[in-house]
Amino acid sequence: MKQHVKKKRIKEAKALFIVVGIIFLIHGLSLLLPFVWMIMTSFKGRLDYADSFLGLPTTWRFENYTSIFEILKVEVIRNGQFYEYNIFGMLGNSLILAVFKSFFSLLSVVLCAYCVAKYDFKLRKLLFNINIFVMVIPIVGSLATTLTVYRQFGIYNNFLMYIIFPGSPFGFNFLLLYGAFKAIPNSYSEAVFIDGGGHLTVFLRVIIPVMLPTLSALYILSFIGLWNDYSASLIYLPSVPTLAYGLYLFQYDSAKYGASLPEVLAGFAICSIPSVVLFCSFQKVITQSLTVGGLKE
Amino acid sequence: MEKTAERKKLKPSKKQVTKTIFLTCMLIYPLAQFLIFYVYLNFNNIIMAFQGMRPDGSTYWNAFENFKFVFHGVDSTLINISFWNNLKMFALTLVIGMPLNLLFGYYLYKKKFGSSIIRVVYMLPNMVSGVVITLLFMKFMEIGFPQMMQELFGIQIPNLIRNNNSAFGVQVFYTLWLGFSTSIIIYSNAMFSIDEGVIEAGKIDGTTTLQELFRIVVPLIFPTISTYMITGVASIFTVAGSLYLFYGLNDVPQKTYMMGFYLFKIAMAGDLTAYPVGAAVSILITIVTVPLTLGVRWLLNRVDPMRDVYGDIA
Structure with a gap:
C-alpha cells in the first residue's frame, strides 16, 4: 500500500x-x-535592421558603440535657457542619482525600522501601526499634489533636494528590515553595553555589520531601479536628464541627430552594463534577501 | 526624605536620557519625511480636492465642483473606463498570476531542473530599462507577429496595439508577461524557511505533491501571500500599465485608459487648473480602496489556515 x-x-x-x-x-x-x-x-546596420527585425547581424557594426557617444545629446531648459547634455553628463547624473538617492532612501528606512524593532519607547507601537496603515490604507494617486508639494519645498527640479528627501520611510522595505532587525539576538547589544559601549556603537559596530548582506541587497536593487528609471527626470527633474531618460527622449529625436535604432539600442546596452554587472556579482545575496513576512508584529 | 526619593524617581536616569537623545536623532530624519510626504501631502490633497486652481497656481474655494466634474464632466467616460479597467486588470492578474506565481515558486523551492538559472533569468527584466522591453514588445506586436501569422497561416492581423478593442488585452498580456519576477523569488524564499521536518512528516503520511503544496506549503507561507494580496488590493488603482511608454501622453486608445495613467496625464499635461480634479479623483478612489482593502484583510484573516496557531493578522 x-x-x-x-x-x-x-x-x-x-x-x-x-x-x-x-x-x-x-x-x-x-x-x-x-x-x-x-x-x-x-550591432546591426540601418539596412540590416530594416531587412530582418529578429535575425543575427550580417555584419557586426561595433561602430554603433562609439558613434552613440558622439551623437547622443539631449536638450533641456533650465532657468529659461537651453542646455545640451552629452552622454557623459547624463551618465554622471545617473550615477549621482543612483548612488546617493539609494543611500538616503535606505538610510531613512533603516533608522526608523531599527528603532521600532529594537527599542521600547512610547511611539514604537504607533510607528509600527502607521506602517501597516500606510501599506493597507494608502491615499491613492496624488501625483498632482505631490508635484505641488515638491514645488513648495523646493524639491522640484532641484537635484540635491530630490536626493536628500527620498520620501516616507514606511512600506515593504520597512517591514522587511523590521523583521531582519528583530531576528538579531539582543545578547549582541547587551555585550557591547557591558563593555561600556553606547547605542551608536551597537548600531554601527554590531547591527550594521550583521545586516550588511540584507542592506547591500536592498541598496543594489534600489540602485538598479534608479539607474534604469526614466520617470524621475520626466516627472520631478526635467532639467537633470539621466541616461535612461536621455535614451528615452533620444529614441523619439534620433532622426534629428541622424541616429538609427541600432545606435539607440547600443546606448541602452551601455546603460544596462552597470545593472547587469552589479546583479551578476551579488545575485545570490540579492535573491536570498528578498523575504516578506506577514503584517503582524 | 520621602520627597527626595520621589524626585529621584521622577528624574530620568542618565541611561534613559542618552537613550532618548539617541532615539530622537535616529528618528528625526525619517519622521520629518513621513510628516512632509505623507501627512502634509495627503492633507494638501484633501484640501485641493475642494479648491479650484488658476493657471498661475493661485487657488480659490470650489466646494464640490471637482467631484461633480468627475461624475458629469467631459472626462467622466474616461474615468469610468479607467476605473473598470483597473478592476479587470487586478482580477485577471490575480486569477492567472497568483497560482502561477505559487507554482513557479514551488518549482524553485523543490530545486528542480534549471532552478538556479531561472532565478537569474527572472530578475533580468529588472536589469534592463523598461523602455527597451516595451520597444521590443511593440516592434514584435506591430511587425513580427503579423508577419509570422501571415507567413504561417495566411491570416492578416490588424495592429493589436493601436486597435481600440484589442489594446487593453495587449496591456493585460504585457503585465502578466512581465509580472513574474521578484514575486516568484519572494514566494520561493518564504518556502525555503519552512521546517524540513514538517515536509518529511507529510511525506511519511503519504501526501501527494499537490497536497504538499496546497495543504502544507501554502498554509505555512500564508502570511507572505496575504501581505501580497493586501498590498495588491491597496494599490489596485495606482496601476498605470505601461501606457505612457506604449502611446505617449496623448495617443492612448480610450478603451485602454487606467486610473494611474489618467492621474499621471493630469499631472504631466502642465495644466495647473486640472490638478484639483486629479485630487478629487484620488480622494474618490481612496474612498473605494479603503473598505475594499479592509474587507480583503478581514477575509484573509478568516481563511488563514494557521489562524488558530498564530492568531489574527494585525
Missing part, C-alpha cells in the same frame, strides 16, 4: 514539474529575448 502511494506521488510530482518546467522554459526564454534582441540589434 505504502509502495503504491509512493509510486503515485512520484508520478504526480514528475507530471507537475514537467508541465511547470515547460511553462517556465518558454516564459524564461521570452524574458531573455529583449536582452538578446537589444544586444544583437545594437
Whole structure:
C-alpha cells in the first residue's frame, strides 16, 4: 500500500514539474529575448535592421558603440535657457542619482525600522501601526499634489533636494528590515553595553555589520531601479536628464541627430552594463534577501 | 526624605536620557519625511480636492465642483473606463498570476531542473530599462507577429496595439508577461524557511505533491501571500500599465485608459487648473480602496489556515 502511494506521488510530482518546467522554459526564454534582441540589434546596420527585425547581424557594426557617444545629446531648459547634455553628463547624473538617492532612501528606512524593532519607547507601537496603515490604507494617486508639494519645498527640479528627501520611510522595505532587525539576538547589544559601549556603537559596530548582506541587497536593487528609471527626470527633474531618460527622449529625436535604432539600442546596452554587472556579482545575496513576512508584529 | 526619593524617581536616569537623545536623532530624519510626504501631502490633497486652481497656481474655494466634474464632466467616460479597467486588470492578474506565481515558486523551492538559472533569468527584466522591453514588445506586436501569422497561416492581423478593442488585452498580456519576477523569488524564499521536518512528516503520511503544496506549503507561507494580496488590493488603482511608454501622453486608445495613467496625464499635461480634479479623483478612489482593502484583510484573516496557531493578522 505504502509502495503504491509512493509510486503515485512520484508520478504526480514528475507530471507537475514537467508541465511547470515547460511553462517556465518558454516564459524564461521570452524574458531573455529583449536582452538578446537589444544586444544583437545594437550591432546591426540601418539596412540590416530594416531587412530582418529578429535575425543575427550580417555584419557586426561595433561602430554603433562609439558613434552613440558622439551623437547622443539631449536638450533641456533650465532657468529659461537651453542646455545640451552629452552622454557623459547624463551618465554622471545617473550615477549621482543612483548612488546617493539609494543611500538616503535606505538610510531613512533603516533608522526608523531599527528603532521600532529594537527599542521600547512610547511611539514604537504607533510607528509600527502607521506602517501597516500606510501599506493597507494608502491615499491613492496624488501625483498632482505631490508635484505641488515638491514645488513648495523646493524639491522640484532641484537635484540635491530630490536626493536628500527620498520620501516616507514606511512600506515593504520597512517591514522587511523590521523583521531582519528583530531576528538579531539582543545578547549582541547587551555585550557591547557591558563593555561600556553606547547605542551608536551597537548600531554601527554590531547591527550594521550583521545586516550588511540584507542592506547591500536592498541598496543594489534600489540602485538598479534608479539607474534604469526614466520617470524621475520626466516627472520631478526635467532639467537633470539621466541616461535612461536621455535614451528615452533620444529614441523619439534620433532622426534629428541622424541616429538609427541600432545606435539607440547600443546606448541602452551601455546603460544596462552597470545593472547587469552589479546583479551578476551579488545575485545570490540579492535573491536570498528578498523575504516578506506577514503584517503582524 | 520621602520627597527626595520621589524626585529621584521622577528624574530620568542618565541611561534613559542618552537613550532618548539617541532615539530622537535616529528618528528625526525619517519622521520629518513621513510628516512632509505623507501627512502634509495627503492633507494638501484633501484640501485641493475642494479648491479650484488658476493657471498661475493661485487657488480659490470650489466646494464640490471637482467631484461633480468627475461624475458629469467631459472626462467622466474616461474615468469610468479607467476605473473598470483597473478592476479587470487586478482580477485577471490575480486569477492567472497568483497560482502561477505559487507554482513557479514551488518549482524553485523543490530545486528542480534549471532552478538556479531561472532565478537569474527572472530578475533580468529588472536589469534592463523598461523602455527597451516595451520597444521590443511593440516592434514584435506591430511587425513580427503579423508577419509570422501571415507567413504561417495566411491570416492578416490588424495592429493589436493601436486597435481600440484589442489594446487593453495587449496591456493585460504585457503585465502578466512581465509580472513574474521578484514575486516568484519572494514566494520561493518564504518556502525555503519552512521546517524540513514538517515536509518529511507529510511525506511519511503519504501526501501527494499537490497536497504538499496546497495543504502544507501554502498554509505555512500564508502570511507572505496575504501581505501580497493586501498590498495588491491597496494599490489596485495606482496601476498605470505601461501606457505612457506604449502611446505617449496623448495617443492612448480610450478603451485602454487606467486610473494611474489618467492621474499621471493630469499631472504631466502642465495644466495647473486640472490638478484639483486629479485630487478629487484620488480622494474618490481612496474612498473605494479603503473598505475594499479592509474587507480583503478581514477575509484573509478568516481563511488563514494557521489562524488558530498564530492568531489574527494585525
